[in-house]
Amino acid sequence: MYSEINIEKLKSKLKDYSKDYKENFHQIEKYIKGEVDEILELKDLDKLIIPEVSFNKINQKNTKFTKNVKKRGCVIVRDVFDDLTISRLNSDLEKYIIDNNYYKDQKNKSDLDKYFSDLKSSKPQIMGLYWSKAQMKIRHSEQMAKVKKWLNNLWTYKNEEYKVFDPNKELSYADRVRRREPGDNTLGLSPHCDAGSVERWTDYYYQKIYKDIFSDNFMNYDPFDAKYRDRTSEFESPAVAHVFRTFQGWTALTEQGPNDGTLQLIPIAKSMAFILTRALLDDVPKNELCGSKLGKALSVNKKYHSLLLKGLISIPKMKPGDTIWWHPDVVHAVEDKHSGKNYSNVIYVGATPYCKKNLDYTLKQAKKFLKGKSPPDFAAEDYEVNYKGRIKIENLTSLAKKQLAIKNWD
Numbered sequence: 001m002y003s004e005i006n007i008e009k010l011k012s013k014l015k016d017y018s019k020d021y022k023e024n025f026h027q028i029e030k031y032i033k034g035e036v037d038e039i040l041e042l043k044d045l046d047k048l049i050i051p052e053v054s055f056n057k058i059n060q061k062n063t064k065f066t067k068n069v070k071k072r073g074c075v076i077v078r079d080v081f082d083d084l085t086i087s088r089l090n091s092d093l094e095k096y097i098i099d100n101n102y103y104k105d106q107k108n109k110s111d112l113d114k115y116f117s118d119l120k121s122s123k124p125q126i127m128g129l130y131w132s133k134a135q136m137k138i139r140h141s142e143q144m145a146k147v148k149k150w151l152n153n154l155w156t157y158k159n160e161e162y163k164v165f166d167p168n169k170e171l172s173y174a175d176r177v178r179r180r181e182p183g184d185n186t187l188g189l190s191p192h193c194d195a196g197s198v199e200r201w202t203d204y205y206y207q208k209i210y211k212d213i214f215s216d217n218f219m220n221y222d223p224f225d226a227k228y229r230d231r232t233s234e235f236e237s238p239a240v241a242h243v244f245r246t247f248q249g250w251t252a253l254t255e256q257g258p259n260d261g262t263l264q265l266i267p268i269a270k271s272m273a274f275i276l277t278r279a280l281l282d283d284v285p286k287n288e289l290c291g292s293k294l295g296k297a298l299s300v301n302k303k304y305h306s307l308l309l310k311g312l313i314s315i316p317k318m319k320p321g322d323t324i325w326w327h328p329d330v331v332h333a334v335e336d337k338h339s340g341k342n343y344s345n346v347i348y349v350g351a352t353p354y355c356k357k358n359l360d361y362t363l364k365q366a367k368k369f370l371k372g373k374s375p376p377d378f379a380a381e382d383y384e385v386n387y388k389g390r391i392k393i394e395n396l397t398s399l400a401k402k403q404l405a406i407k408n409w410d
């Protein structure tokens, strides 16, 4: 239990991994500053910061490009779906929401989800819907499977001890939908990371994953080495992911760009090193980890992370059918203000390759799917149980069944 963890003692242990924890932090800070300066320079020149590639070119070998994806920890894959398909699915989703009276339902149940409640802006228009036709079509499509395979293969998934995951087999993680009205100026998400907050310091396997960071070997730290990423355990809380995602991501249903209330990223794959070692410095209260709290998203804030936050950029214009992907350690946010003219809608789809951790979760998720309930990682709002148009087992393709662990992969 977290309440039993002595943060002061833990920090002292982590400090001892280093010959000089302050100097270690300064080295990391220097690297981060270099990355931030580069981002700001590219921004000034109006140049591309987040690497991007067309769907039909993802399998072309390009070492320079993949190196850049690994440095930035994020990538845009464009034209994964054609405009007409997406436009139809967007209308389908709207119909699903309206026909089933989602907004009325939501008013009654919205306090169930407290995951983001500590972030400054806490009420994004993220809907607790998981099993609509639009989501299922996108999540289980052949195109998505191809993109995820490519993404999974960017990781080192085998090591001397064991094979962490199978990059060519996907399980699926049912996630939500963001539909944001034009003109909305209250609903954003402050900078954060998912996949654990205090766990990043306290968990036995996270400590192993980040060992190089704490022990003066930052330059050897490889965020794309999957070793032990499948073994971390999370404190129980609604909306905390219990899967290992090689990338989080979403697919754009509508055109959206900077100022349209869209995603922002700090495109630095090794940002976590800064966050972790920053918490060890002497100005942070003994029993605190720079504002990170149990069961909440990992907070990245001005008080402790101002240097890192300078690197926060809005993603470029996304067209319907484009997808964006970011490493689970990459800090992200949603713009507070939507000044655009149209809805900015996305469907969240991450990459969860086949491994025991993901299979365990997917098996639990499958039970929820069959009943139309909210997946295990999310508040049990269960809006869709009696929704018209919900996708059921008889509507699934063979690929979808495998990805949902309803049918065996082999």
Ligand SMILES: [Fe+2]
Pocket: 192, 193, 194, 332
């Ligand atoms: Fe997030």
